[in-house]
Amino acid sequence: MSDQPPSERSVLRPFGRAKNALVEWSAHTLVVGGLLVGIRLIEYLLHALWTVDERLLFGTIPLHWLFDAADLAILSGFLTYGVVKVLQVYSGRQSE
Amino acid sequence: MTSLLLSRVLHLFGVYVAFAVCGVILLCMVTSVLSFSLEFLVVAGLLSLALFSVLLGPTTWRFWKQRHSKSITQGPPVLAEAIIYSTSSVKFRESILGDLDEMYYEDLKKFGRRSAAIRYWSQVPGFVLWFLKRASGITFIESAFSRKFVD
DSSP: OOSSOHHHHHHHHHHHHHHHHHHHHHHHHHHHHHHHHHHHHHHHHHHHHHOOSSOEETTTEETHHHHHHHHHHHHHHIIIIIHHHHHHHHHTSSOO | OHHHHHHHHHHHHHHHHHHHHHHHHHHHHHHHHHHTOHHHHHHHHHHHHHHHHHHHHHHHHHHHHHHTOSOTTTSOOHHHHHHHHHHSOTTTHHHHHHHHHHHHHHHHHHHOHHHHHHHHHHTHHHHHHHHHHHHHTHHHHHHHHHHHHHO
16 A cells, blocks of 8 residues: 555556556657658668669569558558557556 | 666667568568569568567577477477378377377487487378378268278
């Protein structure tokens, strides 16, 4: 049992959950931001190496489509998985 | 709070990398279907294989290590074990593997690893034949004929 009075605990608990949700949201944002920057850097690096404007992969699709697909998948994941995780943490269904 | 954030970042990094790889796989599959090119299918297959190896590899390895926890090098031949496992009857599978394990370890003590492995492998053809017999329904045909002759 906690030594805090019940009224104080009931005030602190939502803040505790909000703090956990903030940590979760920050973690998602940091990872997504880092990965997007990393993908962009790889793209620039490849572009600098080849010095060709429109490099085609197997002569079919532009190479930058691969990076765009990865970006899209990460952002979609962030909007679905990220939001669900943050809501789960805030609602207290997950201890993390 | 910082350690919690760091642990969550490390955990989520793998998840989002998996998302990115899934996006590339999806693009390759769609392109291979739309342009009828085999190259993209191969790339998608290789990426899927890599992704599943990374995701399922540790679990499979832990299971295998647990199964052969006594001694990985001294255990029964893995391939023979897998064949016997997949061809034996579900009902008696556990007891069969238990008996064969017992036989293998006894042979290992008496005759050495090589002879024990050979004896273990010698059980495999019997299981394969029994499996084929069951799968092709020969038992059913035999019993039907015998009933006819008896009648």
